[in-house]
Amino acid sequence: MAAILIDRIRTALCSGQSAGLPALLEEADAAVTAAKALDTASWKRALDPLLSDEEIAAARKAGEDAAFEAERMAEAAKLLRAALDRFRADEEQDRRQAVYDDAIAKRDAAAEKLKAYPELANAIGAILEEVVAADNAVLMARSQMPNGVAGIADVDTVARGRPSNSLTMQLANIKLPALRHGAPDIWGRNQIGTALVPVFNPEPTDADEAGHYAASDRAGERGASGSARSSVRLVPRSTGEAA
Structure with missing residues (x-):
């Protein structure tokens, strides 16, 4: 039994995995306790003056073997405890590395997609600018409607196909930040x-x-955007006007 247990312990120590080690450690501790008990009993028997020389020698041999087995199993248990701590630390490191690698992969994928954000935001910004400007034109036209025209619908009403709830005002309050650090909002x-x-x-x-802007940022300079900056004043809607 002891030889089989030692073989299992040897295999576990070389496995690099913590699974199964706690149970094996319990077996090793139990083997130490059993060996110490056998050692004590054997030496007690060897001291019996009624035993023959052969019986005394056998009892002493059994005690010595048990004492050796107890020390051997105690050393094995010590190695198992150290291996369990080490294997668990390695496994935790592997788990953290996997989480880290997954985060890096997701970050890089998202960052690559985010590079397309300025172009998309520019397109949305251009739409918003046109929508606000068109709605302003509609509001101005309502104050000077030609004869025979009952009213003029808002941009969002036409786009949605039904009267809306001041979508243009909501769009005007949207904020599309620039991707480049320090640049004005798109x-x-x-x-x-x-x-x-x-x-x-x-x-x-x-x-x-x-790249020019990035170099300017690093040099602490302010690069000129070179883009046309435009502003659109949102004219408040007059209540009671026909849509």
């Missing part, structure tokens, strides 16, 4: 005079131009 309200008005400021998407 779309957002800016202070123009005494009013906060939505401003469309396209972010450069050309690789060379983006």
Whole structure:
């Protein structure tokens, strides 16, 4: 039994895995206890003056073997405890490495997709600018409607196919930040005079131009965007007008 247990312990110590080690450690501790008990009993028997020389020698031999087995199993248990701590630490490190690698892979994939954000945000900003400007034109036209025309619908009403709830006002409050650090928002309200008005400021998407801005940022300089900055004042809707 002891030889089989030692073989199992040897295999476990070489496995590099913590699974099964706690149970094996319990067996090793139990074997130590059993061997110590046998050692004590054997030496007690060997001291019996009624035994023959052969019986005394056999008892002493059994005690010595048991004492050796107890020390051997105690050393095995010590190695198992150290291996269990080491294997668990390695497994935890492997788990953390897997989490880290997964996070890096997801981050890099998302970062690659985020590079397309300026172009998409520029397209959305251009749409928002046109929508706000068109709605302003509609609001101005309502104050001077030609004869025979009952009213004029808003941009969002036409787009949705039904009367809407001030979608243009909501769109004007949207903020589309630039991807490049320190650059103005692609779309957002800016202070123009005494009013906060939505401003469309396209972010450069050309690789060379983006590299120029990055170099300027590193040098602590302020690079000129080279893009046309436009602002659109949102005219409040007059209540009671026909849509």
